[in-house]
Amino acid sequence: MQKTLSDLPQIQTLLGLPTIADVIARFSHAETADALREIIAGLRADLRAGRAPLFPDFQSMEFAEALSARIEVARAPSLTPVINATGILIHTNLGRARMAPQAIAAMQATGAAASNLEFDLATGKRGSRHSHVEHLICTLTGAEAAVVVNNCAAAVLLGLMGTANGRSVVASRGELIEIGGSFRLPDVIAQSGATLREVGTTNKTRVDDYARAIDADTAVLLKSHTSNFKIVGFTAAPDRRDLARLAAQHDVILMEDLGSGVLIDLSPYGLPDEPVVADILKSGVDLVMFSGDKLLGGPQAGIIAGRADIVADLKAHPLMRALRVDKSSLAALEATLRLYLPPFDPVQTIPVLQMLSAPLAQVESRAITLTDALTAKGVSGVALHESAAYVGGGSLPDQALPSFAVSLRMPDVSAQKLTAALRAQKTPVIGRIERDQVMLDMRTVWDAELPAIVAAVEQINRR
Ligand SMILES: *Cc1c(COP(=O)(O)O)cnc(C)c1O
DSSP states (O other): OOOOGGGSOOHHHHHTSHHHHHHHHHSOHHHHHHHHHHHHHHHHHHHHTTOOOOOOOTTSHHHHHHHHHHHHHHHSOSSOOOEEOSSEEEOGGGTSOOOOHHHHHHHHHHHHSOOOTTEETTTTEEOOTTHHHHHHHHHHHOOSEEEEESSHHHHHHHHHHHHHTTSEEEEEGGGOOEETTTEEHHHHHHHTTOEEEEESOSSBOOHHHHHHHOOTTEEEEEEEOOTTOOOOSSOBOOOHHHHHHHHHHTTOEEEEEEETOBSSOOGGGTOTTOOBHHHHHHTTOSEEEEESSSTTOSSSOEEEEEOHHHHHHHHTOTTHHHHBOOHHHHHHHHHHHHTTSTTOOHHHHSHHHHHHHOOHHHHHHHHHHHHHHHHHTTOOSEEEEEEEEEEETTEEEEEEEEEEEEEEOBTTBOHHHHHHHHHTSSSOEEOEEETTEEEEESSSOOGGGHHHHHHHHHHHHHO
């Protein structure tokens, strides 16, 4: 007989069934009730839409098992590792920088035990969490002092709040950036309590433009890295040394939001335009901010480095505690920064820099290995292509890195369907679509990840 809305059982009644009591005992009352509500809602929607749904036998073992399976699926971890085959080295949506084993070990160790996070082992008195990485940052950048907060956005906010609250910040119209996630520099300046004085034009700003805007209210000249776009052609931006001289003359602070912030020269690896933090500080910038998980290759963190008097003020700021870095990130950051010091070679040990610096032949051989492995498993429609990888993470939008990709094409399966199937695997594989085929870029993939890719593609191919 055709079922109607009045045939739908009450959730309370279902929860009282002996078979369902077993499900509650295995999981929880809340999860079981949620799953039942979803099932009943589905049936109700079908009835309302005039689709005659098949009612399960609510008292059966089969129904209890299906319910358990549903709760099991809902319990699956949400945040999970994936394989980044996009060719974007620092992919914001895929968790940005992957970390070095040393950084992961440090997080694990400080997570599993008590630590001297804010305890001075020499005196037995209260210590400062800022102490653990400050000397390393200073060694690596030449800064007088440094402090670390939650991320670079927090670093910029704190830097401005601590120096320009109630006063004005002078910035070039060509550098009023928006990066993802609602970080818009003019809005951040406003939230810091400062007033923005825009100077120059979109494409050209000169030292004189800054000079004319300085008055008794001015606290900061702010430069920022135009991380995710590039203005080309008829352009001008002042030399940092000239701006530093101007700032010193007027006793205002020259601050720079570097975004990525690199600690070593990356020009040998095809990134000639990314200034090194130490050089920026040497040119007279008073305070710089940069991310821990972009080209630095560590955990999410925001590093503030520069003049000791300014850093001391920021450490004492009332909102420091709201923005401070947590112990796991601090542990990972310390371990990552150590990899920049001898005997280590950061380019050999920090994953982001390894991907960046990998010789093209190595990327090609990875692509050949994958192509051969897939072909050996009977997967057809696999081909090798020259490709372009990018740094990503809002860094260096026009710097293509030579790479190799493996393309996949399956009969009667659209590229969209194929990427969806790759995402649905136990270890999701994230590729990109180009000219109607799925591309798996090998510059961002590790050799150790190839077997999981082969298993994923083979599984899809078998269906
Ligand atoms: C990425 C970026 C930020 C924000 O850094 P997060 O670490 O993501 O908070 C700020 N400014 C610039 C110029 C950036 O590129």
